[in-house]
Amino acid sequence: MSTDVRAVPVVIVGAGPTGTAAAIELGLRGIECLVLDRWEDVYPQPRAVHLDDEVHRILDRLGVGEQFSAISRPGGGLRLVDRTMRVLGEFARDGVSGANGHPRANMFDQPDLEALLRARMREQASVSFRGGVVVDGVEQVAPSRTIVRFHDVETMAEHTIDAEFVLGCDGANSAVRAAIGSSMLDLGFEQRWLVVDVATNADLRQWEGVHQVCDTTRAATYMRIGETRYRWEFQLHDDETAADFTDTHRLEPLLRPWLGDVGMGELQVQRTAEYTFRAAIADRWRSGRIFLLGDAAHLTPPFIGQGMGAGLRDASNLAWKIAGFLTGRLAADVLDSYEPERAAHARAMIVLARRVGVVMTRGGRMGDVLRRSVVPLLDVVPVVGQQVTDSTTPPLAGSPWIDATRGDRLAGHLCPNPVIDGRRLDDVVGTGWALITTRAVAPSAESTLDALDCAVVETAAGDELATWLGRGRATAALVRPDRSVIASGPDVTRLCAALSTLLAPLPALTSI
Numbered sequence: 001m002s003t004d005v006r007a008v009p010v011v012i013v014g015a016g017p018t019g020t021a022a023a024i025e026l027g028l029r030g031i032e033c034l035v036l037d038r039w040e041d042v043y044p045q046p047r048a049v050h051l052d053d054e055v056h057r058i059l060d061r062l063g064v065g066e067q068f069s070a071i072s073r074p075g076g077g078l079r080l081v082d083r084t085m086r087v088l089g090e091f092a093r094d095g096v097s098g099a100n101g102h103p104r105a106n107m108f109d110q111p112d113l114e115a116l117l118r119a120r121m122r123e124q125a126s127v128s129f130r131g132g133v134v135v136d137g138v139e140q141v142a143p144s145r146t147i148v149r150f151h152d153v154e155t156m157a158e159h160t161i162d163a164e165f166v167l168g169c170d171g172a173n174s175a176v177r178a179a180i181g182s183s184m185l186d187l188g189f190e191q192r193w194l195v196v197d198v199a200t201n202a203d204l205r206q207w208e209g210v211h212q213v214c215d216t217t218r219a220a221t222y223m224r225i226g227e228t229r230y231r232w233e234f235q236l237h238d239d240e241t242a243a244d245f246t247d248t249h250r251l252e253p254l255l256r257p258w259l260g261d262v263g264m265g266e267l268q269v270q271r272t273a274e275y276t277f278r279a280a281i282a283d284r285w286r287s288g289r290i291f292l293l294g295d296a297a298h299l300t301p302p303f304i305g306q307g308m309g310a311g312l313r314d315a316s317n318l319a320w321k322i323a324g325f326l327t328g329r330l331a332a333d334v335l336d337s338y339e340p341e342r343a344a345h346a347r348a349m350i351v352l353a354r355r356v357g358v359v360m361t362r363g364g365r366m367g368d369v370l371r372r373s374v375v376p377l378l379d380v381v382p383v384v385g386q387q388v389t390d391s392t393t394p395p396l397a398g399s400p401w402i403d404a405t406r407g408d409r410l411a412g413h414l415c416p417n418p419v420i421d422g423r424r425l426d427d428v429v430g431t432g433w434a435l436i437t438t439r440a441v442a443p444s445a446e447s448t449l450d451a452l453d454c455a456v457v458e459t460a461a462g463d464e465l466a467t468w469l470g471r472g473r474a475t476a477a478l479v480r481p482d483r484s485v486i487a488s489g490p491d492v493t494r495l496c497a498a499l500s501t502l503l504a505p506l507p508a509l510t511s512i
């Protein structure tokens, strides 16, 4: 056993997008953390392909938003088609979302995004990364002390480290989840699908959104994810495996409906792989100061492209809370808000994805007939109809850190991100708290907010923010570092008072 026991405030297990995002968020707040991963480099194969405009804002806050725009391609939205490609329903997402300031659908190749995140993580002075290691044990020995044991894959040298917090971002087979005795609750969806990634210079001339083929005999998904990159997914029959589709003769009949006059010889098949699409959520996301994030906490079928985004939302929800606690500015109860806020949101997105999956794949011949009326179906199932159409995700709820007292119409919602004097609100406000108000702030409240390091954004009638406040029947809104509204209302003084009960002032700078 090595004797290199040392301590670090936060250990992050897993350097996928969720773990890296959490590390960057903590690093930007000066929190020391150690990130451990089985691999030195990012996994080179394509996987997730879509993030929405809300999650693009998270990437902005991490400092990789512009780079992400450069490696991603705006998507056209979602189209449900039958097996003859007749359009059953279309949910267009072309154009930039007014609220968030980014394309509502962003298509990309996961290794490209992971490379950006890794590079950004390495820029954080307080973050260390150790690849080529496997975590063997995570044991909380005292309320603020967890021992993480890991070994070097190459040398087999064993190490231990003390952490105050451990973030399990270690994926679907999470060792951290097992260590805290949490189990995945099956939410009733499990299907084997074939995933086919193709590169080609040929233009397939298809609609630029995601095509979901609703067909009980062979449900399928097609989408363009880059200038020269395309993704197909096909439900596998019970007697099939991905190995049956490695040669182009077997693949051609599957791809042909989208190829027009493009020949198979013009396509480079980058990868065929089998995935089991599941809907599941962890029964507990936390034990003491050990937390689960990303696929360790939830598995979302890919039919609405919300799987990876859920992990980035977890990181964005939790990191400021841990940093606030470790710097003494937030009380420990802020940590209690992570699981209720994120579990309810993740579950809603899983259920929505599962419903789209069911519409696509189940019901036999009668199901095919019913799917012809899928548009009315989406109208009558509000969560599917409204969310698939709007591409907005549900407001956060369920914790005292969202003060959704009766009548507060904005609490839990993301605040908009308009351009103010040439800069987006998120750039103006940075990584901290903000008060958005249509009324001038009284000097006493202003000095309170200043001591709390809470930015004040005054907005005038006719501005986008003022219109948003007006729709919420509020004149001011208090916005958390993750841009969710904690409370809104007509009384700035009450909001300031509320913030002072939650947030300690910045420590005064001591002069020498």
Ligand SMILES: O=C(O)/C=C/c1cccc(O)c1
Pocket: 049, 050, 075, 076, 077, 078, 093, 104, 105, 210, 221, 223, 302, 303, 304, 305, 306, 391
């Ligand atoms: O609703 C959208 O805009 C995108 C949906 C989507 C994205 C990626 C993969 C999918 O199967 C669906």
